[in-house]
């Protein structure tokens with residue numbers, strides 16, 4: 001699969017990263033309650049909603065139908081935004097998108113940018129590009145602000161600083177403030193608010209993502225709980241929104257379906273605190289809003305995915321529910337995944353955007369328990385997508401090791417031949433099965449397979465085959 005610049009600077013060794021994450025006591029404490037908090041809130045919120053299942057099916061059907069005619073909906077969106085006085089830019093990849101945005105900033109002489117939380121800008125490494133161009137970039141979502149001060153990247157789709165505990169945040173912000181701040185969430189938020197107020201007032205450009213864009217009206221929908229997105233849009237002279245092309249929805253009438261499922265899935269709220277509908281730049285007679293509005297539509301590998309067997313991954317509305325539900329994410333956190341998107345959906349998206357060979361452990365970073373699919377508001381069959389990726393990996397040169405290939409070949413041969421199968425099970429029960437009759441578990445597999453038993457035991461074969469037992473006992 002061709003790579004994009006999706007995560008080009010983030011490649012790392014997944015297995016080393018997971019070992020590190022498991023040994024990180026602070027991270028483990030930060031992750032400890034995720035299932036009981038955000039995970040449980042999702043379950044409770046959907047349980048309290050009549051026809052929740054029908055609503056999720058509806059959201060899924062809208063996504064499916066929209067992607068089937070994506071080109072048409074994008075053209076409608078473009079025409080609607082232009083009719084309102086906005087400008088639309090199509091970006092083939094992250095580099096294109098960064099260049100387009102830099103050009104807009106350059107033409108307006110912009111020196112300071114405020115941003116609201118946007119995973120799409122993380123995906124294209126926009127901050128780095130703008131800073132290299134001499135522009136000051138200020139993240140205004142509290143979690144993103146912390147991450148920016150820490151010089152890290154988000155570890156969760158909706159809670160970017162989830163991996164940090166309050167004392168760590170206090171330390172980071174104290175260094176930033178050059179004075180001691182207490183480890184108290186409210187006081188730390190107050191510090192961020194006070195710092196950001198002046199930035200909002202003096203920024204030349206506001207950059208946001210877009211949770212949805214409505215084709216028929218040219219409306220960009222921004223959902224947040226902090227109100228910073230609204231300030232980012234209204235205070236600077238220029239507003240730039242950037243979104244993946246899959247975020248378009250055809251009609252305003254589709255929007256309530258997504259508003260209902262997104263807030264519930266993400267945080268268990270019935271509706272997020274701020275839902276801003278931005279429809280073009282400021283019009284004559286209006287008192288606020290930007291004078292200029294630009295919409296950047298990012299492909300970055302999406303049209304290739306659209307044409308392939310993992311198309312369903314484009315249904316994702318980035319709610320983070322699959323992360324909260326996933327036993328793997330809840331143990332290793334987001335950074336171990338290496339890409340911008342973490343958790344079960346990240347294990348699908350990162351290999352798709354960034355290359356399977358470069359991320360060959362990610363499709364296996366799942367127990368396939370199905371908790372992600374159950375939590376997903378648009379019912380993406382994530383386990384199925386991971387299995388497809390495993391299949392693609394198996395067929396690729398980067399796939400299984402020689403030992404694994406040999407083992408699968410022997411296994412496949414034995415399963416196709418009743419004689420070989422009988423011989424194999426006879427041998428296994430007469431040897432290992434009898435040696436481990438008392439313990440029933442293998443504590444250590446031989447070299448080449450010992451990774452399996454590094455952290456858990458391997459079930460030993462039975463001491464007697466079922467067919468032998470049946471031949472003896474079944475006649476009684």
Ligand code: SF4
Pocket residue numbers: 157265315316317318319320321322323345372375376377378379380
């Ligand atoms: S895959 Fe589903 S649950 Fe996971 S972030 Fe996307 S929409 Fe949410």
